[in-house]
Amino acid sequence: MSVCGAARCRLIQTRSAVRRILQQNRTACSHTNGPAESIREKLQAFPGGSIELQKQQESGIAVLTVSNPARMNAFSGSMMLELEQRVLELETWTEGKAVIVQGAAGTFCSGSDLNAVRAIANPHDGMQMCEFMQNTLTRLLRLPLISMALVEGRALGGGAELTTACDFRLMTSDGVIQFVHKHMGLVPGWGGAARLVRIVGSQNALKLLSGAKKVDPDFGKQMGLVDEVLHCSSGEGDTLAHAEQWLSQFIKGPAPVIQAVKKVVISGRELPLEQALETERNVFGTVWGGPANLEALALKPKHK
Numbered sequence: 001m002s003v004c005g006a007a008r009c010r011l012i013q014t015r016s017a018v019r020r021i022l023q024q025n026r027t028a029c030s031h032t033n034g035p036a037e038s039i040r041e042k043l044q045a046f047p048g049g050s051i052e053l054q055k056q057q058e059s060g061i062a063v064l065t066v067s068n069p070a071r072m073n074a075f076s077g078s079m080m081l082e083l084e085q086r087v088l089e090l091e092t093w094t095e096g097k098a099v100i101v102q103g104a105a106g107t108f109c110s111g112s113d114l115n116a117v118r119a120i121a122n123p124h125d126g127m128q129m130c131e132f133m134q135n136t137l138t139r140l141l142r143l144p145l146i147s148m149a150l151v152e153g154r155a156l157g158g159g160a161e162l163t164t165a166c167d168f169r170l171m172t173s174d175g176v177i178q179f180v181h182k183h184m185g186l187v188p189g190w191g192g193a194a195r196l197v198r199i200v201g202s203q204n205a206l207k208l209l210s211g212a213k214k215v216d217p218d219f220g221k222q223m224g225l226v227d228e229v230l231h232c233s234s235g236e237g238d239t240l241a242h243a244e245q246w247l248s249q250f251i252k253g254p255a256p257v258i259q260a261v262k263k264v265v266i267s268g269r270e271l272p273l274e275q276a277l278e279t280e281r282n283v284f285g286t287v288w289g290g291p292a293n294l295e296a297l298a299l300k301p302k303h304k
């Protein structure tokens, strides 16, 4: 095939892959069309806290911080809305490679703000809030960026569910993940149970949910919920620097290649085999003969 023909073919495959990812996200979004507007108004009525996003252009790492320290970083209604906006910003960050999700002030997140929960403690509002958060966390997990939850202190209820919407979970030695839902007369509703089963298997998920077990770093590693334990001195900057250091082994290289890796893993994880293989071919077409590929070929590397 001529150089021009190969380039055209690549362009068509790129468009096809992009269409597929957008379709995936539209499917996730469509679950909330309709009820979404009324729940947005209700969530807006519970302000407090913020979701901060810092994009480091040089490293390609973004840091998403759940911040509501007076309530152990519980999610107010406005924070749920803000999270959706931050995820949208990350979906279009073409130069990005990774995102770290952390909590402010040395703790991760204590779930939904119980004040808001009490005010919408009826099945209709609960279902709408649950759909809204499921949609946002599904989009977070499907980002073409490698994601990591950095768990310092407690990740409870919805906070534990948030950790499962990331590719990796790192914990400091004081970290605890606990699905406290059963103690609240609930089950996870933000997609946390479905994701937990895929991460640790159904036997372990059943134990964690039915026992509302506290997962400390050792237990987490043993179960496969925690990927790494950071033994570093306290202090936000220090912990974050260690987390970035750990992440760096996975994000060396240009952003389009890292994003392509994440895309084939998402499709492998979520799609039936035939569709996953098709997506893999399409994503492959976006990097084959691309700048990083040509550069590597020119260097004649040996992978010793």
Ligand SMILES: CC[C@H](C(=O)O)C(=O)SCCNC(=O)CCNC(=O)[C@H](O)C(C)(C)COP(=O)(O)OP(=O)(O)OC[C@H]1O[C@@H](n2cnc3c(N)ncnc32)[C@H](O)[C@@H]1OP(=O)(O)O
Binding pocket: 070, 071, 072, 074, 110, 111, 112, 113, 114, 115, 117, 154, 156, 157, 158, 159, 180, 181, 184, 186, 188, 189, 190
């Ligand atoms: C069940 C699922 C559901 C969902 O999917 O939507 C949820 O996520 S419901 C929320 C589940 N989380 C909880 O039930 C957390 C309850 N809180 C605690 O267990 C403790 O507060 C704890 C362990 C987080 C921290 O304990 P500690 O002794 O260190 O501090 P305080 O208890 O004094 O907490 C400080 C301050 O924060 C407020 N706080 C903590 N978590 C929440 C929350 N989720 N919503 C609202 N407010 C929260 C706590 O009330 C204290 O405020 P104060 O004004 O001083 O009373």
